[in-house]
Amino acid sequence: MDRRRFLSAAAGLALVGATATPGHAAKPKTLRVALLPDENAAAIIQSAQPFKAYLEQALGRPVEIIVTTDYSSMIEAMRFHRIEVAYFGPLSYVLAKSKAPAIEPFAVGLSKGSPTYRSVIVALADGPVKTIGDIKGKTFGFGDDASTSSHLIPRAYLARHGLVASADYRFVHLGAHDAVARAVQGGQVQAGGLSKAIFDSLVAKGSIDGAKIKVLAESDPIPNYPMVMQGDLDSDLKMAIKKAFLDLKDREILKTFRADGFVTTGDSAYDILRETAKVLSLDLTKIKG
Template sequence: MFRSLLLAALLMGVGPSYAQQTELTIGLIPSEDSRAMIAQSKPMMDKLSAALGMPVKPFVAADYNGVIEALRSKRLDVAYLGPFSYVLGTTQAPIEAFAVAETKKAGRTSYQSVIITNKDSGIKSVADLKGKTFAFVDPSSTSGHLFPKAGLIKAGFNPDKDFGRVIFSGSHDSSAIAVQNKKVDAAAVADRILDAAISKGIVKQEDIVIIWKSDPIPESPTVWRKDLPPDLKKRIQAAFLEVKDIPWSDQGTLNGFHPTNDAAYNIIRETAKILNLDLKTMK
């Protein structure tokens, strides 16, 4: 199949860059154990491989910055990034959002950040967080840092001064587990990842209390390097838009992908301004 695609590309005069593309590498953000993520992504990778006529391989970096750096250095062609890590990434690498996923469970292309506590913590509101230990996910995490921090500020809470101690756990699952095991008093996580952790038995719903929810956040985009050949981009987007009814990462069964673009994430840039964040200096 790939040979026929390659011949067609050459006959259409698309140039050597597409002809030299022998595989596609897709980066995933570390929302849970990397081996589990790779295993769960296999149906998706297989679908894309069949549509594109070339091997499609997943790659899970240690953190958000690892995915962005791999895109910048051209070790990745496509990546699944958090909304804020995408906006941050556009200041460091030539990348562009092109698709956004909708799952059957969510039925939407947005999600929310939630602040959770253990039922035994005695914490009932944002004000009760003063002096407590708190876990964010990653400095570049939209639902695990950016939006909850802005929400706390809007509620009159100073996250830089009012907590007793703050940690970055590295993943949403780790934060939820830390709350359940009473290693921290509270944490900020994505609602859909919390739901997945509960459904898998990683944490118990009866042990978790939600004390705050954010406004809707645009769902995590799938992005590509801008320097990929235009014809290959068209084929990649078409391949993504054809995929549906398979498990997708930690989000459940996929309804399908929808086209998106960079402008859809301006709300993230606006929230960064509220926090006085200089995206160009962040890493």
């Protein structure tokens, strides 16, 4: 990544980490758009440059791409109006909505024509974990505490198969999805959970050796990542932002979101996450964020 892009990424990280809340405007001169930190932040910033250019042209104003240090920082940035638009994971959106009720999900990515995606549980191909039952007594790697496909869903899957966190297996939170895959490949954890799309991407790029890691299980469909905006933005700007995403057809830009396109969504699409948390007796107010 060149120096200019590095400075842009660093500035974004500094912005959301600041304690002072910048003045909020219904028609901001620069639109701040946050992308979920589910992989390396520098790589996300770099790959998002074509998307930035597209959005600037569509909206007629500068766009700043931000990648926060973690999910919690992104939720707080949305809560305190340090960003106007954010690409949340399903669970991190639910957590953000609980703290900032006025925010609005307006578009969701399509994967192979469906507004859903899946989580996978992976293990070393030649390691001690051959089946889901073998995870008992082992160490499992989750991603961020507020991650859907790298925490909530794999944790629920294990619970449905009689494996309760802390009681039946140890676990660690490793942050980003790619960190989970690398920890499994490196033997730091015996199994882990992450987004299937991210896992497939890591294998395709050669970041992870597909011959060394096997998929033990795949989840049921999960509502895909929503695009979310501040609810008190100018109505014309809100319509323009939504239109820009719904009209987005460039395949290279869509790779930023691991999507084939966007369609309209709403808050009720994510009730399944709230229900899953209740089944696990997880208090969403106590999850980081």
